[in-house]
Amino acid sequence: GAVVSQHPSWVICKSGTSVKIECRSLDFQATTMFWYRQFPKQSLMLMATSNEGSKATYEQGVEKDKFLINHASLTLSTLTVTSAHPEDSSFYICSATTSTSGGYEQYFGPGTRLTVT
């Protein structure tokens, strides 16, 4: 089956620093990748939709200058949390879809646990 990886799986950083999270589709080409954020006991909240070679589409309330998304190739999307604050501490999950799958299934990465101190 399709595999999506994320790196790192967890990261601790200090307030004010930036953190980059990578999302890779390992055995398929992902025309679209999604970035979600999940707080404890909450559901997945879509942050942005990332299409290869174009600018990401951000959901309402998500600051595009704070959460920088780059989808430079069909197998890699990155999310950079800039000037991180403790309230940015969360579980960040990416997912990828490909047209060959018919859009019927999203393949999720294992998630990245970010803790900002």
Added chain:
Amino acid sequence: GQNIDQPTEMTATEGAIVQINCTYQTSGFNGLFWYQQHAGEAPTFLSYNVLDGLEEKGRFSSFLSRSKGYSYLLLKELQMKDSASYLCAVRPTGVEAGTALIFGKGTTLSVSS
């Protein structure tokens, strides 16, 4: 607006059957998904319904009624490892790869011996 409702918590015992309900109100509908998520892990796909009726997949079954905006996930022969959060998600429009899902808050199922 978009709204997906499911119970927050449910408990059951090993070997039993449990039904997790999900109701949705979305601007459009093009499929409903159920995912299982263990604590600290990403969701894993369980089932997909786009037409009315029951889809069976081993110990798991999922039902959809589009006219009622209602779905349920049925888990049979419960095992301890089924203790997890179960997420109901709707794809509001389109079948293109670029269509995001809307997730409910999840139902935490606890299975005891």
